[in-house]
Amino acid sequence: MESHCPGKTHDVTNQVPPLADYNLFESDAALAAAVDRDGAGWHRDALQRYGAALTTPDILALADLANRHTPELFTHSPRGERIDALEFHPSWHTLLALLRREGLLALPFSDPQRGAMAARCAGYYLHAQLESGSLCPLTMTFASIPVLQREPALFETLRDKLYTRQHDPRDLPLAQKASMMIGMGMTEKQGGSDVRSNQTRAFAAGNGSGRGAPYRLVGHKWFFSAPQCDAHLVLARTGDHEGLSCFFVPRFAPDGSKNAVQIQRLKNKLGNRSNASGEVEFLDAYGMLIGDEGRGVPTIIEMANYTRLDCVIGSAGLMRAALVQAIHHARHRSAFGRHLADQPLMRNVLADLALESEAATVLFMRLARAFEDAANAPEERAWRRIVTPAAKYWVCKRALEFTGEAMEVWGGNGYVEEGPMARFYREAPVNSIWEGSGNVMCLDVLRAMEREPEAAQALFAAWRSTAQVHPALGAALDRLAAALSSAPDLREAAARRIAQSIVLIAQATLLVEHAPAQAADAFIATRLADGCGESGRVYGTLPAAFDHAMIIARAFAA
Missing domain, CATH: 1.20.140.10 (Butyryl-CoA Dehydrogenase, subunit A, domain 3)
Structure with a gap:
């Protein structure tokens, strides 16, 4: 007679074990060959180490945690002060710290040598297989560097914070931080990809105007990526030019006060949930003109x-x-x-x-x-x-x-x-x-x-x-x-x-x-x-x- 174990309905079989503890780099023949071919062989050891680290169970768990526990916006402090603070799960900051440690925010600029771009792209590709949301502020920070390098005086104050391999999660004025991230503010409600329809205005805030001068920004951005960044590059119109101009808008004003960039809400997105995207308004927000006036799009x-x-x-x-x-x-x-x-x-x-x-x-x-x-x-x-x-x-x-x-x-x-x-x-x-x-x-x-x-x-x-x-x-x-x-x-x-x-x-x-x-x-x-x-x-x-x-x-x- 067939026996029956009370409370047991079936055995679990034919289920696939989790994929973990393999090397993302070493198991990818096409990537490994391209790294050598494109002059980045000097970075191979770092890629092998990172490729192994990203598939350990503890690191794999970070991706799930960061996407289940999404960012929260707190517009005001308990005392009623406007703070526009964002709170992330600790897994988010661990992911950003991994990216910083690998130098992926600045490698071709901080360590210029043959193959540095290929080395950085290979590392970025490895991390993309773990978690995508953390790549958004990394990409914008990396891409801002060649733009900011054209503003020598400003870049001199930012270089070390951009090139460092230390992640600093604190929401403080730039002068008090060890590292920084930079976002973008381009699109508005009425235009989307057609940024030339932007309405945000910039008014000279001092005695002078033009490149390097301070301005006050008034307007909005429909997508502000990512609002927790320490500064953003923002497109706005000045009164002297038909074309848009580009502004460096820090999260904190030069006097240390919170800049007048108010986060209206965070986007409820299909994916990329670990990362925050917001809608903001500029209420006489401080910004510095970078590039030539009216030449913001180029x-x-x-x-x-x-x-x-x-x-x-x-x-x-x-x-x-x-x-x-x-x-x-x-x-x-x-x-x-x-x-x-x-x-x-x-x-x-x-x-x-x-x-x-x-x-x-x-x-x-x-x-x-x-x-x-x-x-x-x-x-x-x-x-x-x-x-x-x-x-x-x-x-x-x-x-x-x-x-x-x-x-x-x-x-x-x-x-x-x-x-x-x-x-x-x-x-x-x-x-x-x-x-x-x-x-x-x-x-x-x-x-x-x-x-x-x-x-x-x-x-x-x-x-x-x-x-x-x-x-x-x-x-x-x-x-x-x-x-x-x-x-x-x-x-x-x-x-x-x-x-x-x-x-x-x-x-x-x-x-x-x-x-x-x-x-x-x-x-x-x-x-x-x-x-x-x-x-x-x-x-x-x-x-x-x-x-x-x-x-x-x-x-x-x-």
Whole structure:
């Protein structure tokens, strides 16, 4: 007779163990090769150490904690004083301290040497696989440095606080802090991406006006990222110019009092929950004009170029994180008598995801090199100025579909908040929206090509040399050239397809140069060949002739 244990309904079997205690860097062959290739081998030991640290159970738990215990806004003290204070869970500050310790807020500027940009981007990519919200203030702080360096007197007072590897969470005037973070205030209710419609005004506060002079700001920002930062770069209009000007607006005024930047509320966001985004009003807030008066958009565009690159890296990091979780799950979960990873159709899906992830990785690392070398050659300028916005458009878009597909590999377990897949999925849209939506990026690609024809020609010439041995790649280049030679209205209407083609060709040439032939051929056959469905394709449609198992094994060997 079969025995029964009272109170026990079943045994727990066929559940996948948590993925932990592996090395993010060492298990990523494409990243490790790119680090050496792009001159950052000197940083390899630090990346290996960080790659191991980020997957320990205690560190992995930080991401969940920071996103479950979201920031809180306290507008007033118990005595009724206006304080606009933000309170974060301790996990948030631990995450920021990790980023500071690795030098990811300033590495190419604080330690300039060959490969420093690639080293920093690789570290950023590793952290993106852990937690995304903490990358937002890091990105803006990093991107502000080249802008602030053009203001020598101001930068002299900020350099040490920007370059330090110590995190200082205290909400104090800058003079009393060991480190600082910088945010941005660009968009307003009526304009969004159209910042030229901004209404915030700036009035000279002293005897003089112009660069370096103090101003009083009156107006609002609909998205203020991130309001807890120690200072923000803000766009506003002065009375003397039609164009917008750029202002350095500290959280505390020079006299040590709280600056008159009132936080109206924090945004209730889909993702990026660990980080605060706010709506603010300026009530005669102190600001210092940086750059030339009326030239605020060109001044802050330099910052935007760096943030766009980080959007590409952040999305590539989400894709990589979702990929390794999907592969790990498929290697441990059985269905219909076999592990998922041993089933041909699942192998096709995983291999296709692996190709997409590797293509995103080699692309952002190539862009990192261009950010170092853009002043030296037309082709490098093209990678930085033309391919970067195209990559920001395409890779960030692909992350949405990618994370959804990886979640599906997990089945129902992926759809609940106890695991990381739901968080990855919620994080995926933000990079596509932030710092210029898809249409804005694609129009910027066309604008860059018109302004940098020599650079575009040098880039296409380099691609042509690779395409000589790949007919499908050559045909894709011909189609791109035809689209670019069409009438202006037709070209603008096709801007998304043009940007998509630029990125796919860029990724294909990089894979031809740096990945196994099977991987490059599979990517070209399914992304660029005639009839492969360049738009709206789903993952898992690789031809059966390709070695799916090899592609998966290369992607994640842990």
